[in-house]
Amino acid sequence: MIKSIADIDKIRQTKVADMQIRVNKDAQPTKEGGRMHIMVCGGTGCTSSNSMKIIENLEELIRINQMSDEIKVVKTGCFGLCAEGPIVMMYPDHIMYTTVQPEDVSEIFESHVQKGKPVKRLLAGEQTEDEITNALDSVDFFSRQMRVALRNCGAINPECIDEYIARDGYKALEKVLTEMEPEDVIETIKNSQLRGRGGAGFPTGTKWSFAASQQVAQKYVCCNADEGDPGAFMDRSVLEGDPHSLIEAMAIAGYAIGANQGYVYVRAEYPIAVERLTIAIEQAKEYGLLGKDIFGKGFDFNLEIRLGAGAFVCGEETALMTSVEGKRGEPRPRPPFPAVKGLFGQPTILNNVETYANVPVIILKGADWFANIGTEKSKGTKVFAVGGKINNTGLVEIPMGTTLREIVYDIGGGVPNGKEFKAAQTGGPSGGCIPASELDTPIDYESLIALGSMMGSGGLIVMDEDTCMVDLARFFLEFTVDESCGKCPPCRIGTKRMLEIVTRITEGKGTMEDLDKLEVLAKNIKASALCGLGQTAPNPVLSTMKYFRDEYIAHVVDKKCPAGVCKSMVKFIIDQDSCKRCSICKKNCPTQCISGDKNTPFSIDQDKCVKCGVCMEKCPFKAILKNA
Amino acid sequence: MTDKCTGCAESQEKARKLQEIIEGYKDTRGALIQVLHEAQELYGYLPLEVQREIAKQMDIPLAEVYGVVSFYTQFSINPKGEYKINVCMGTACYVKGANEILDKFRTRLSIDVGECTDDRKFSLDACRCIGACGLAPVVTINDEVYGKLQPDDVDDILDKYEAK
Ligand SMILES: Cc1cc2nc3c(=O)[nH]c(=O)nc-3n(C[C@H](O)[C@H](O)[C@H](O)COP(=O)(O)O)c2cc1C
Numbered sequence: 001m002i003k004s005i006a007d008i009d010k011i012r013q014t015k016v017a018d019m020q021i022r023v024n025k026d027a028q029p030t031k032e033g034g035r036m037h038i039m040v041c042g043g044t045g046c047t048s049s050n051s052m053k054i055i056e057n058l059e060e061l062i063r064i065n066q067m068s069d070e071i072k073v074v075k076t077g078c079f080g081l082c083a084e085g086p087i088v089m090m091y092p093d094h095i096m097y098t099t100v101q102p103e104d105v106s107e108i109f110e111s112h113v114q115k116g117k118p119v120k121r122l123l124a125g126e127q128t129e130d131e132i133t134n135a136l137d138s139v140d141f142f143s144r145q146m147r148v149a150l151r152n153c154g155a156i157n158p159e160c161i162d163e164y165i166a167r168d169g170y171k172a173l174e175k176v177l178t179e180m181e182p183e184d185v186i187e188t189i190k191n192s193q194l195r196g197r198g199g200a201g202f203p204t205g206t207k208w209s210f211a212a213s214q215q216v217a218q219k220y221v222c223c224n225a226d227e228g229d230p231g232a233f234m235d236r237s238v239l240e241g242d243p244h245s246l247i248e249a250m251a252i253a254g255y256a257i258g259a260n261q262g263y264v265y266v267r268a269e270y271p272i273a274v275e276r277l278t279i280a281i282e283q284a285k286e287y288g289l290l291g292k293d294i295f296g297k298g299f300d301f302n303l304e305i306r307l308g309a310g311a312f313v314c315g316e317e318t319a320l321m322t323s324v325e326g327k328r329g330e331p332r333p334r335p336p337f338p339a340v341k342g343l344f345g346q347p348t349i350l351n352n353v354e355t356y357a358n359v360p361v362i363i364l365k366g367a368d369w370f371a372n373i374g375t376e377k378s379k380g381t382k383v384f385a386v387g388g389k390i391n392n393t394g395l396v397e398i399p400m401g402t403t404l405r406e407i408v409y410d411i412g413g414g415v416p417n418g419k420e421f422k423a424a425q426t427g428g429p430s431g432g433c434i435p436a437s438e439l440d441t442p443i444d445y446e447s448l449i450a451l452g453s454m455m456g457s458g459g460l461i462v463m464d465e466d467t468c469m470v471d472l473a474r475f476f477l478e479f480t481v482d483e484s485c486g487k488c489p490p491c492r493i494g495t496k497r498m499l500e501i502v503t504r505i506t507e508g509k510g511t512m513e514d515l516d517k518l519e520v521l522a523k524n525i526k527a528s529a530l531c532g533l534g535q536t537a538p539n540p541v542l543s544t545m546k547y548f549r550d551e552y553i554a555h556v557v558d559k560k561c562p563a564g565v566c567k568s569m570v571k572f573i574i575d576q577d578s579c580k581r582c583s584i585c586k587k588n589c590p591t592q593c594i595s596g597d598k599n600t601p602f603s604i605d606q607d608k609c610v611k612c613g614v615c616m617e618k619c620p621f622k623a624i625l626k627n628a
Numbered sequence: 629m630t631d632k633c634t635g636c637a638e639s640q641e642k643a644r645k646l647q648e649i650i651e652g653y654k655d656t657r658g659a660l661i662q663v664l665h666e667a668q669e670l671y672g673y674l675p676l677e678v679q680r681e682i683a684k685q686m687d688i689p690l691a692e693v694y695g696v697v698s699f700y701t702q703f704s705i706n707p708k709g710e711y712k713i714n715v716c717m718g719t720a721c722y723v724k725g726a727n728e729i730l731d732k733f734r735t736r737l738s739i740d741v742g743e744c745t746d747d748r749k750f751s752l753d754a755c756r757c758i759g760a761c762g763l764a765p766v767v768t769i770n771d772e773v774y775g776k777l778q779p780d781d782v783d784d785i786l787d788k789y790e791a792k
């Protein structure tokens with residue numbers, strides 16, 4: 001139990017010494033800390049590719065060899081390089097192994113752990129044989145990032161509060177409670193110019209000051225961990241890799257606005273995140289860092305988790321609060337704003353996970369430090385979940401103002417298979433596309449809006465020549481139609497009409513008039529929908545029509561899908577010059593619509609073909625072509 | 629209800645556990661969604677009888693309970709298969725061909741999304757991002773996650789479960 005600053009300092013000092021070998025190669029190992037730390041990623045990505053078995057195998061070998069005093073296995077959160085997972089990081093050598101399989105463990109153990117010889121074939125990135133360097137400095141994916149919100153992800157065991165404390169954890173809360181008045185905290189956040197990372201980019205300090213000025217006894221602090229944008233997982237990684245930073249930040253927010261109760265609304269699709277956060281809250285309570293009279297300074301703060309249940313609209317602030325109350329998560333009109341009347345009718349602030357993750361650092365390093373990073377109006381860093389047609393899918397944190405080109409090519413390693421970059425999609429179902437011509441735009445809140453997209457929560461999906469932009473617009477519309485809560489007609493009916501039109505276009509039945517109709521509908525929905533979901537639902541259509549109108553026209557006029565995605569316009573044909581009449585396609589066709597034998601040329605009956613593409617995939621001679 | 633008798637002891641046991649769950653949230657404000665999650669965990673789905681029981685014990689109108697159950701996609705009023713297949717149709721997975729994976733499950737199992745095979749062995753659903761986008765396209769079967777899938781992998785995976 002931590003009753004005073006002296007108590008936490010003692011824990012911090014001991015643990016810092018134990019963890020020193022992760023920072024400094026020449027550090028003296030401590031008795032408790034041991035001489036080597038093997039960090040194994042326990043994030044959702046790596047767990048899915050069997051990293052828990054790696055831990056098991058390592059621990060088994062360590063136990064058999066009676067080395068448990070020297071060698072520590074540490075389960076961490078996400079390193080960000082999930083596609084190359086499972087990730088294993090060795091300290092004090094600073095050596096990173098990628099795509100490690102449970103079978104590789106014995107080699108790592110015998111060679112690296114016992115003989116000090118790294119396993120070259122598993123090294124991250126492209127490292128030369130004789131010079132093995134610190135992966136975090138030498139692999140572009142890591143060295144070009146600036147990790148603020150993700151500072152602890154991959155660096156600590158998220159299930160161990162002492163490790164968090166050793167990395168200056170709870171020091172910001174300590175500082176706030178001992179040295180600062182609530183107004184000072186709000187001033188600091190305001191001066192840092194931190195803006196919300198959940199979507200709209202509203203200034204966080206201003207939001208806090210609204211709630212602080214309400215003169216009522218009961219107020220609430222909420223965290224939006226619903227992460228609804230499909231294809232984004234920044235918040236998941238913070239919850240899994242560094243849950244205490246969220247707890248600390250929410251307690252700071254509570255102190256600033258005068259609230260003693262917090263709620264974290266987490267999507268139920270993130271079981272590991274929920275588990276880690278639950279453990280973290282328990283530990284913080286045990287230590288007295290949550291609960292009554294924290295640090296003996298007279299401030300009480302409690303935190304509860306609430307699970308979502310798979311409704312995208314619950315990411316919207318008023319809907320989220322209704323859902324925390326256990327009801328149908330339907331949005332309501334604003335005002336009154338949540339800062340005045342929020343959860344259970346009381347003043348409430350709601351911030352995104354990544355927004356909170358920045359708070360302790362701002363308190364410790366100061367508002368100016370933070371405000372010096374980024375662009376004129378967008379300060380600090382932003383985490384992007386980079387996915388789709390890109391080599392290094394994963395999480396990257398970069399200063400605001402970094403160009404898309406740097407993200408896609410320098411950090412992301414470019415588009416696979418030598419394909420052409422076509423566009424990047426940001427802002428999920430509310431956002432839009434950035435075409436190749438804008439690769440050099442520095443990314444911040446304003447520039448993305450100017451391009452007709454938005455920052456959103458940080459999903460960034462890269463698309464290549466094989467992605468059909470009309471089909472992508474259809475995909476997002478289908479998403480919003482599915483997720484519309486149905487409360488207001490513009491969204492309920494309007495988005496459905498839009499989906500019908502776009503679907504018609506992808507089926508080759510669209511007309512030029514349809515394009516105009518889409519634009520009119522889009523304008524009306526944007527102007528009249530009740531909540532952000534409906535107001536932004538037309539964006540993916542508008543943005544693809546703006547930059548890829550030629551693709552729409554190809555679908556409508558030429559009845560062709562240039563990317564070869566829209567099935568009804570695709571035709572599979574057999575190239576007689578390459579066909580060796582091996583019959584493999586015929587055997588695999590699910591509708592038996594391929595005819596031919598040794599003596600007769602092979603051909604496809606287009607009326608029966610369901611365009612499954614199996615024949616093309618199976619043909620050993622690449623004789624089946626998809627015409628566009 | 630044909631299995632009334634054989635299921636008697638079991639269903640009483642479950643009813644007792646349900647009561648415990650509700651009891652545990654007695655002092656929590658707005659706990660309905662949390663209770664429904666745990667009840668679904670217990671029963672596998674949320675049949676009307678279970679909803680009625682929750683409504684009664686929590687003193688919430690049944691219409692409200694039903695309203696919440698029907699609003700959230702994670703709650704199901706129909707039983708699921710022994711193996712619950714969930715194909716991620718989030719953006720990252722979609723761009724990487726999740727559609728083809730889903731089609732493959734559909735044809736191989738001869739069921740559509742939201743349905744269950746006749747022998748109750750498999751049910752097929754499409755879900756939104758599970759946060760493993762780095763491994764797109766992704767499918768989960770109960771608690772197992774399968775990543776970086778090709779349509780061809782579907783056969784191997786299903787063979788494995790069918791053999792179980
Ligand atoms: C339909 C809809 C979905 C949203 N989903 C999320 C989400 O998943 N996560 C999130 O942090 N914010 C989401 N938002 C934004 C929130 O309403 C809110 O602005 C945000 O959580 C505030 O926190 P911030 O200021 O720290 O960004 C969503 C908004 C809308 C309209």
Ligand code: SF4
Pocket residue numbers: 313330331483484485486487488489491492529530531532533534535
């Ligand atoms: S805009 Fe859509 S999601 Fe929002 S309240 Fe209206 S119907 Fe519901």
Ligand code: SF4
Pocket residue numbers: 572588589590591592593594604608609610611612613614615616
């Ligand atoms: S695309 Fe499918 S249905 Fe059509 S010919 Fe090829 S295998 Fe047969």
Ligand code: SF4
Pocket residue numbers: 574578579580581582583584585586602618619620621622623624
């Ligand atoms: S698989 Fe290819 S080569 Fe063989 S018969 Fe079919 S088209 Fe010809």
Ligand code: FES
Pocket residue numbers: 041042043044045046047077078079080081082083085086087762
């Ligand atoms: S989950 Fe391991 S690197 Fe992301």
Ligand code: FES
Pocket residue numbers: 230231232716717718719720721722756757758759760761762764765766
């Ligand atoms: S989009 Fe499929 S896991 Fe994220």
